Amino acid sequence: MNEFQDFSYDVIVVGSGAGGGMAAYTLTKAGHRVLMLEAGREYDPTTETPMFETVHQAPLRGVGTPDKDFGFYDATVDGGWTVPGEPYTTGPNSEFLWWRARMLGGRTNHWGRISLRFSPYDFKGYSMDGLGYDWPVDYAEMAPWYDETEKLVGISGNNPGLDDVPDSAPGVLQPTFKPRIPELLLKAAGNKLGIPVVPMRRAILSRPIDDRQACFNATSCGRGCSIGAAFQTTTSLLPLARATGNLKIVTDAMVKTVETDGNGRATGVTFIDRTSREDVTLKARVVILAASACETARLLLNSKSERFPNGVANSSGEVGRNLMDSTGAGIAGLVPGLSGRPRYNEDGNTGAHLYVPWWGHKQQLAGKLDFPRGYHFEYGSGFVSPRMQLGNFARGYGKELRDSVNKAYGAYVALSIRGEMLPNANCFMEIDDNTKDQWGIPVPKFHWKWSEHELSQIKHGLATAKKLIETMGGYTLGDPPPAERAIKKGGEIIHEVGTTRMGSSAKDSVTNHHGQCWDSNNLFVMDGGVFASNPHKNCTLTIMTMTMRNASWLATELNRGAL
Amino acid sequence: MSSNSDIIFSAIDDSLKNCVPAKQDNKTHRMSRRETLKWLSAVSATLTIPLTTPALAAERNIAKSDLVGSFAPWPKLDIKPVEAEGYGKDPKLVRPDTSPWPLTLTSEEKTKLTRLSDILIPESENFPSASAIGVPEMIDEWVSAPYPRQQRDRSFLIAGLEWLDYEAKRRFDDSFANCSENQQMEIVDDIAYSSEGTPPDLDTPTRFFAALRQLVAGIYYCTPEGTNDLGYIGNVPIVGDYPGPTTEALDHLDKLLNELGLTL
Numbered sequence: 140m141n142e143f144q145d146f147s148y149d150v151i152v153v154g155s156g157a158g159g160g161m162a163a164y165t166l167t168k169a170g171h172r173v174l175m176l177e178a179g180r181e182y183d184p185t186t187e188t189p190m191f192e193t194v195h196q197a198p199l200r201g202v203g204t205p206d207k208d209f210g211f212y213d214a215t216v217d218g219g220w221t222v223p224g225e226p227y228t229t230g231p232n233s234e235f236l237w238w239r240a241r242m243l244g245g246r247t248n249h250w251g252r253i254s255l256r257f258s259p260y261d262f263k264g265y266s267m268d269g270l271g272y273d274w275p276v277d278y279a280e281m282a283p284w285y286d287e288t289e290k291l292v293g294i295s296g297n298n299p300g301l302d303d304v305p306d307s308a309p310g311v312l313q314p315t316f317k318p319r320i321p322e323l324l325l326k327a328a329g330n331k332l333g334i335p336v337v338p339m340r341r342a343i344l345s346r347p348i349d350d351r352q353a354c355f356n357a358t359s360c361g362r363g364c365s366i367g368a369a370f371q372t373t374t375s376l377l378p379l380a381r382a383t384g385n386l387k388i389v390t391d392a393m394v395k396t397v398e399t400d401g402n403g404r405a406t407g408v409t410f411i412d413r414t415s416r417e418d419v420t421l422k423a424r425v426v427i428l429a430a431s432a433c434e435t436a437r438l439l440l441n442s443k444s445e446r447f448p449n450g451v452a453n454s455s456g457e458v459g460r461n462l463m464d465s466t467g468a469g470i471a472g473l474v475p476g477l478s479g480r481p482r483y484n485e486d487g488n489t490g491a492h493l494y495v496p497w498w499g500h501k502q503q504l505a506g507k508l509d510f511p512r513g514y515h516f517e518y519g520s521g522f523v524s525p526r527m528q529l530g531n532f533a534r535g536y537g538k539e540l541r542d543s544v545n546k547a548y549g550a551y552v553a554l555s556i557r558g559e560m561l562p563n564a565n566c567f568m569e570i571d572d573n574t575k576d577q578w579g580i581p582v583p584k585f586h587w588k589w590s591e592h593e594l595s596q597i598k599h600g601l602a603t604a605k606k607l608i609e610t611m612g613g614y615t616l617g618d619p620p621p622a623e624r625a626i627k628k629g630g631e632i633i634h635e636v637g638t639t640r641m642g643s644s645a646k647d648s649v650t651n652h653h654g655q656c657w658d659s660n661n662l663f664v665m666d667g668g669v670f671a672s673n674p675h676k677n678c679t680l681t682i683m684t685m686t687m688r689n690a691s692w693l694a695t696e697l698n699r700g701a702l
Numbered sequence: 703m704s705s706n707s708d709i710i711f712s713a714i715d716d717s718l719k720n721c722v723p724a725k726q727d728n729k730t731h732r733m734s735r736r737e738t739l740k741w742l743s744a745v746s747a748t749l750t751i752p753l754t755t756p757a758l759a760a761e762r763n764i765a766k767s768d769l770v771g772s773f774a775p776w777p778k779l780d781i782k783p784v785e786a787e788g789y790g791k792d793p794k795l796v797r798p799d800t801s802p803w804p805l806t807l808t809s810e811e812k813t814k815l816t817r818l819s820d821i822l823i824p825e826s827e828n829f830p831s832a833s834a835i836g837v838p839e840m841i842d843e844w845v846s847a848p849y850p851r852q853q854r855d856r857s858f859l860i861a862g863l864e865w866l867d868y869e870a871k872r873r874f875d876d877s878f879a880n881c882s883e884n885q886q887m888e889i890v891d892d893i894a895y896s897s898e899g900t901p902p903d904l905d906t907p908t909r910f911f912a913a914l915r916q917l918v919a920g921i922y923y924c925t926p927e928g929t930n931d932l933g934y935i936g937n938v939p940i941v942g943d944y945p946g947p948t949t950e951a952l953d954h955l956d957k958l959l960n961e962l963g964l965t966l
């Protein structure tokens with residue numbers, strides 16, 4: 140633990156996930172010295188990933204348990220919906236789920252890699268319909284940063300020329316993965332209904348970059364990817380940053396407060412060394428928080444001083460407010476026409492090769508839909524590697540049983556809605572003064588209530604999914620339930636953002652358009668906390684893009700001796 | 703959670719939990735509804751597994767004279783939860799440890815399970831029976847796991863195995879294991895299907911059989927042999943780009959699109 144004390148640095152980065160990884164990469168490449176503090180343990184996907192292990196080899200055939208919520212092989216260390224010794228609480232009538240991981244690379248080790256860039260609509264929602272907030276940046280400014288980020292991260296996909304899917308610059312995207320049979324059927328159904336079905340964009344390499352190999356089209360990416368084809372910071376940004384010689388990573392370092400002086404400047408941080416359980420205080424010229432939206436907000440709220448009685452960077456009172464997730468709901472269907480079809484290898488990159496982007500911006504602007512913001516469909520189908528749930532399809536016994544499972548296999552499809560939610564006053568987090576974690580740090584308390592906007596959107600999504608499945612000649616398993624029942628809990632889609640919103644005024648936002656705290660100019664937030672809105676597009680690509688942009692700006696500031 | 707299988711299986715779970723059975727009078731969907739229910743009968747049944755039965759004195763040695771009525775009563779057993787540790791939040795994933803907890807089923811329970819597993823999945827022309835590839839042992843591992851879902855299954859399955867003995871005793875004055883194959887099948891046939899005509903006394907035994915079927919089939923199709931039976935070809939690295947569907951698979955799709963009046 141002491142070995143880093145000889146390491147000189149300017150910047151402390153808290154967290155090693157999407158935001159922290161990109162911040163460290165950008166700054167070290169620009170020649171700045173970075174000390175990274177990560178609460179979790181050291182983790183190496185090249186040796187720890189169960190690539191070809193089958194569920195047959197796992198306890199309970201790999202099904203999820205309270206120890207491993209998303210299945211035995213899922214690359215989540217010491218986390219999931221619960222972290223031992225680190226609880227969180229919820230307010231009255233609030234349900235909220237908080238997914239965490241305690242490992243180097245954070246949740247980038249097991250994320251779904253779906254990487255959809257925001258469009259001009261997405262940055263200026265308020266200007267379009269008067270709801271929520273505009274971002275203090277626009278698409279034109281972000282576009283080149285998306286290009287840079289997509290190249291570095293490695294995104295396979297294409298430019299279908301739709302308003303919801305802005306073009307990447309030529310040469311940025313890697314080749315797409317050929318669609319499979321059930322995906323082609325969905326596309327044909329979409330053609331009939333006027334609903335676009337286009338190649339998915341995922342952070343999965345179809346061509347090698349650096350030391351990372353191209354995807355070999357087998358093995359589930361949620362387990363991590365030992366060959367580096369599926370993006371995770373532990374096989375990409377962190378090794379690249381380490382190779383500059385400018386990065387030192389300290390694991391098992393749970394930061395509990397940001398230290399500030401009487402003028403509001405950040406002087407450093409205090410962390411708990413998880414192995415010795417001792418407090419360590421470090422000084423720094425600049426502190427970057429990238430501990431994930433809710434951990435970062437918690438850290439700020441827990442950093443109280445005379446100057447900041449309500450927590451650092453919180454003079455606006457907005458830290459912890461504007462908490463957003465994506466909306467979600469799923470519906471499954473059976474397509475008899477896909478039953479008993481010719482077998483072939485349908486693994487592909489094990490995720491969707493096609494998806495349904497949002498097609499209704501124009502209808503919304505014309506006032507033709509009863510919900511303001513869009514959604515997309517993720518699609519699951521195919522001859523997937525068998526899981527315990529196949530037992531659901533068994534009927535009778537003997538030959539009938541074998542036939543029923545064989546008939547169902549590859550004939551089930553599922554559409555999963557992922558939609559934009561608007562910030563609302565009922566969705567926020569604060570500190571629960573009565574509950575501390577095992578390190579003595581007060582924990583977050585979450586408050587949650589979906590609004591009519593989200594419920595109407597889910598209703599539309601379920602009805603559309605049903606139409607798509609029926610157009611494929613299939614039927615849904617019963618009628619879609621009412622939206623209130625179908626919609627997932629807050630946090631359950633794991634796209635939580637907004638808790639340290641960026642804006643154009645210190646009065647109603649926490650940071651400026653560079654993620655720089657209004658109250659403390661050498662304190663930055665570089666995770667999903669800064670999101671001013673949460674478009675239906677999974678947040679991580681934009682976390683990384685915004686971080687690359689802001690860390691590049693910070694690097695030039697440091698170069699010119701500012702801060 | 704964005705792999706194809708995650709999306710399918712979690713949406714199936716959601717649908718089963720949430721979906722409203724379609725209205726009876728909806729003519730256009732009538733066929734499909736019936737078909738849906740047929741496909742799903744097994745599933746819905748197991749979703750209503752009762753929680754651990756309340757602690758009542760064990761009644762394992764029930765007397766034949768107590769077995770009055772048209773079917774044996776559902777046993778009220780005092781099944782204690784297992785006391786073992788789970789594998790924790792950071793288990794070794796590469797070449798994982800097998801059987802992380804002690805197995806707990808008795809030899810009588812295993813004998814019955816073996817028989818039932820093979821009734822559910824007997825040997826076929828090309829593939830082995832469930833017991834030949836260790837399914838009963840994996841059920842033992844399942845019900846011995848210290849997690850809530852597995853402990854619920856444990857209480858329910860053990861009670862169900864006991865019920866088979868009650869019913870065998872009532873009908874044939876012997877234990878299930880000692881009954882002839884025909885006698886065993888006579889009981890199984892009464893609980894292998896649920897329909898509107900299922901007598902209320904057989905409701906719970908029918909749900910038990912459905913739960914067991916789901917478990918046996920799930921485990922079986924995860925084995926290499928079961929996986930071959932399904933015709934899954936994957937989990938092998940491909941050199942170069944993903945080749946996509948075969949010509950045969952595309953021809954099949956063409957026909958389907960034609961039938962449905964769809965175009966790509």
Ligand SMILES: Cc1cc2nc3c(=O)[nH]c(=O)nc-3n(C[C@H](O)[C@H](O)[C@H](O)COP(=O)(O)OP(=O)(O)OC[C@H]3O[C@@H](n4cnc5c(N)ncnc54)[C@H](O)[C@@H]3O)c2cc1C
Pocket residue numbers: 153154155156157158159176177178179209238240241242243244245246247249250251252253254392393394395429430431432434438633634666667676677678679680682703704
């Ligand atoms: C199963 C799953 C699927 C997902 N799929 C997608 C997808 O397809 N597309 C998409 O865009 N997004 C997806 N996401 C979301 C994505 O993982 C997150 O948006 C992203 O990882 C957030 O990056 P981050 O850097 O803010 O946080 P994280 O990646 O969570 O990293 C934060 C790091 O900070 C550390 N940390 C926390 N608190 C402290 C502290 N006090 N001191 C020191 N260190 C600390 C944590 O241990 C962690 O390592 C998915 C998430 C999950 C779980």
Ligand code: SF4
Pocket residue numbers: 343344353354355356357358359360361363364365366367368369487488489
């Ligand atoms: S499918 Fe491809 S990207 Fe995903 S884990 Fe396997 S090799 Fe890596």
